[in-house]
Amino acid sequence: MKEFYLNQLDKQQQKVYQIIKSGVESLTAEFDVPLMDKETLSDIFYRLRLDVPEIFYASTFRYSFYPDSSYVNMKPEYLFEKNKIKEHQNAMKSRVEKLIRDLKSKTKLEQVLWIHDFICENVVYDKLKKQYSHEIMGPLGQGVGVCEGIAKSVKILCDKLQIPALVVISENNPDKNIKYRHAWNLIQLNGIWYHLDATFDLSLGKKEVRYDYFCLNDKSMYKDHEPSIYPLPACTDGDHFYYKEKKLSFTKMEDVQKRCQQAVKKGKVLTFHWRGGYLTKEILEEIFSIV
Numbered sequence: 001m002k003e004f005y006l007n008q009l010d011k012q013q014q015k016v017y018q019i020i021k022s023g024v025e026s027l028t029a030e031f032d033v034p035l036m037d038k039e040t041l042s043d044i045f046y047r048l049r050l051d052v053p054e055i056f057y058a059s060t061f062r063y064s065f066y067p068d069s070s071y072v073n074m075k076p077e078y079l080f081e082k083n084k085i086k087e088h089q090n091a092m093k094s095r096v097e098k099l100i101r102d103l104k105s106k107t108k109l110e111q112v113l114w115i116h117d118f119i120c121e122n123v124v125y126d127k128l129k130k131q132y133s134h135e136i137m138g139p140l141g142q143g144v145g146v147c148e149g150i151a152k153s154v155k156i157l158c159d160k161l162q163i164p165a166l167v168v169i170s171e172n173n174p175d176k177n178i179k180y181r182h183a184w185n186l187i188q189l190n191g192i193w194y195h196l197d198a199t200f201d202l203s204l205g206k207k208e209v210r211y212d213y214f215c216l217n218d219k220s221m222y223k224d225h226e227p228s229i230y231p232l233p234a235c236t237d238g239d240h241f242y243y244k245e246k247k248l249s250f251t252k253m254e255d256v257q258k259r260c261q262q263a264v265k266k267g268k269v270l271t272f273h274w275r276g277g278y279l280t281k282e283i284l285e286e287i288f289s290i291v
Contacts, residue, residue: 002159004166005047005230012036017044020074024048024058027082032071038063041072047230050167053152053159056092056135057085079131088137095140100160108163108189112196113214115157119150119198120209147199151183154198164188166233168195170226178226184213186232193233194240195221211242 006017016033023031033041041063049055058076065072078085099118103111119139126133126144139145139153151167158165166186172178184197197213204210213221217238238244 002051005051008231009044009047013040013044016041017048020045020076021048021052021055023074024055024076027078027085028076030073030075032073035065035070035072041074050152050169053136053156053167054089054092056132056137056152057088059131059134088141092136092140096156096160099140100157103161108161111161112158112163112187112189115154116196116198116201116211116214117209119154120202120205123150123153123202125199125203147183148181150199150202151185154185154187154196158185158187168228168232169230171229173226176226181229182225184225186235187215188233189215189240192237192240193235194237195225195235197221197225214242215240217241 006014009017012034013036016036019031019033036044041061045061049059057079059079060077062075062077063072064075080088100111103114106114122143123139124144126138126146126149129146130138130144132138132142132149133145134148136149136153136156138149140156145153148167148169155165155167165188168184168186170182172180182199184195184199186193187196188194194215194217195213196215200213201210204212216235218235220238220241221235
């Protein structure tokens with residue numbers, strides 16, 4: 001899905017998108033685009049970088065124009081010198097190819113699971129929020145990243161494996177004390193879209209990989225995520241949530257009790273993750289009352 005956000009633009013905006021894309025990919029110092037206000041130009045540039053994670057070396061731009069001109073002169077602000085950019089590009093290309101080399105014989109679901117697990121096991125959330133942590137260079141090159149860099153890393157790996165994937169951006173919400181935008185992915189499996197938030201699972205998992213945010217539908221995802229700032233495909237399938245597929249997701253207390261009894265009889269350790277609010281003493285007593 002290289003052009004998902006491109007396709008949401010009108011024809012004139014799409015023209016500007018393509019000019020910017022060509023200019024940035026060729027590392028051009030400056031180029032002209034049809035006259036637009038800075039907010040619209042910034043939005044187009046932002047969408048481009050969500051569609052094409054390979055553009056990790058330019059995160060902003062300057063612009064100027066003359067009165068009565070029908071064009072704007074754009075000057076991307078590159079993070080590195082041209083030779084260094086090419087060096088990083090080659091390193092990222094090699095890194096991605098190496099990561100997916102042994103995945104091509106796997107099913108699409110197995111590939112997405114591997115990508116999710118790779119992020120959770122090999123990336124540390126960057127609390128300092130370095131510049132490169134917002135791009136694929138952070139998670140794939142340095143092993144650190146924030147949600148945007150992680151989501152872009154998931155997307156580029158999916159792109160190379162021909163798995164349709166999007167980077168989703170939600171707005172902040174001061175009323176809920178949500179200070180920053182958040183990023184995650186939409187992944188398409190067997191023609192159906194699902195939410196995948198590797199950053200949230202990364203933050204939840206300490207000694208084990210968590211799948212609380214793997215293959216969620218809209219209803220489940222937006223219980224604790226803000227809506228996307230851009231229109232998205234609907235995610236309506238709630239039957240392929242990871243833990244539900246593994247028969248480890250319960251909505252009734254008696255089902256939890258039954259699974260606990262089975263574990264006790266078999267002498268196995270039962271580990272479960274509670275997502276129903278505060279796990280109080282009263283709830284625990286209810287769960288284990290008949291075990």
